[in-house]
Amino acid sequence: MKKISSFLTLIKIYFSYILKVKKCSYLPFRLWIETSSRCNLACRLCVNKDIAKEFKGDMDFTLYKKIIDEAGGSVFDVNLFHRGEPLLNTSIIKMIEYANSKNIKTRIHTNGVLLNKELSIKLVNSGLDLISFSFDGYTRETYEKNRIGAGFEKTLNNIVEFLKIKKETGSKKPFTVVQVMEFDEELSRATFEKQKKNFIKNFENLPLDKLVIRTPHNWGGLLEVEGVRKINKSRDKLIPCTFPWYSLTIFYDGKAYLCPQDFGGEIPLGNLNKQSLSDIFNNQGKIRG
Template structure:
């Protein structure tokens, strides 16, 4: 999507959300999460994946994925091919990405990189993947292995380095590579600027495009970040995600937001309905209306979500603006 069209997309969402305060959208979703799998090989303390029921664990059928791509290719700008699980567990991941990119969709992948061997690295670079972000929390083995239960600090660093070497060897500018780390300053204050520089030196002369430190989120209130973390103590700003995105779970069920980790607000199923129609179901329209009125379900994930209780600009959560710009 060109820059003018991207700006136009921002303005359209802003108009519907802030100015007109519309609950029905006259445009299709711009961004979609398509969950390749909900299974994960790690048991991280700050992720609720380990609490999913067995019935909620599975992998998306490649035929269903193809059906989704055929539906959304005419209008979706970008797609995250991840959600609750580790996407590299899916045996057909690379071919699924290739199918989406061939249809003109920008594809992004978030991974813990523990399963990123040389074969998978070659496949991902050659698939046309546009962006890959490595979730890596901790500048040393002790901290990393505390937050990434079941992973090895040294093995994961090696995997990321090898991926970047392969990207460089193949002469590819894609995927744009981001090393993403949670801001653990509230729970671990040991790290200095020198520690960060020393850690990043492991990737010197390799095509790592960006290093990002992000504030962790609470997955709709399902993770307590710090003892003092209580979203209800901060003012609520209506969430923009309802106006531009949808999430498709591995079994085809559609939920309105990636923070709905346990699928409490199922809007429909792409095996039975078109995604563009689900974007304006009565349930989602009602959810938008209630969000604009700041009347969220006290028993639902929105009431406990920290995403809608973060700093704003012109009435829009800053994190939502970052999502839309990407």
């Protein structure tokens, strides 16, 4: 029933987007819920380190419950992360379980540094649908140069241990992704491929579902980092964004924003502490027009 309902919502989203409908007859298909805006690292390619301390915190479970209660039956999935490290929120397991109880799929993206055996077991048993690990580089030198505050071997071992626990339980969930950033380093192609091959060997015979390779970028100009490609601003044709018709981003303090790339909160739509999810989602007439 949920699949049919989600499919019908996607059809509504498509036609609402094409027709530039200003008020939608549905709730967002996907939510980005910032369970924490804090982070335990200061990565070279992340905007989190530029967020002022007074704007960092964890989402309260009472507020989270209100959002999920309003979303239940309509929202397909929630990304329980945004600008920070979700595992810093001590209620993260309870948050995953509560969303699942409302038939909402859950996903988290983590640096994996805080993982331990106990937390890994809880995550595997929580009903979490997807977990992705962000890992910058195939070697200790590259990783620790970019992941300031993290240790290469320890974090890699955390991920391997998580996968072993998943294998031991026989669980297919969560769908597990390791995302690796490839940097333009002064290495021969043969050396680079050897490093990559050695890194991948760590996951042999383990239930890693997907390895994603990415190249670094500057978040549309938010970062000025040497050697990182810039987003091309001069395009022949710009395609209108679909986000106003299908998603909503909610910061840890309940404030809602149009886009998950709006790290500075420049386009506010409302506050979930004071307004309903439906009211905020439809407070975008000028934007959708």
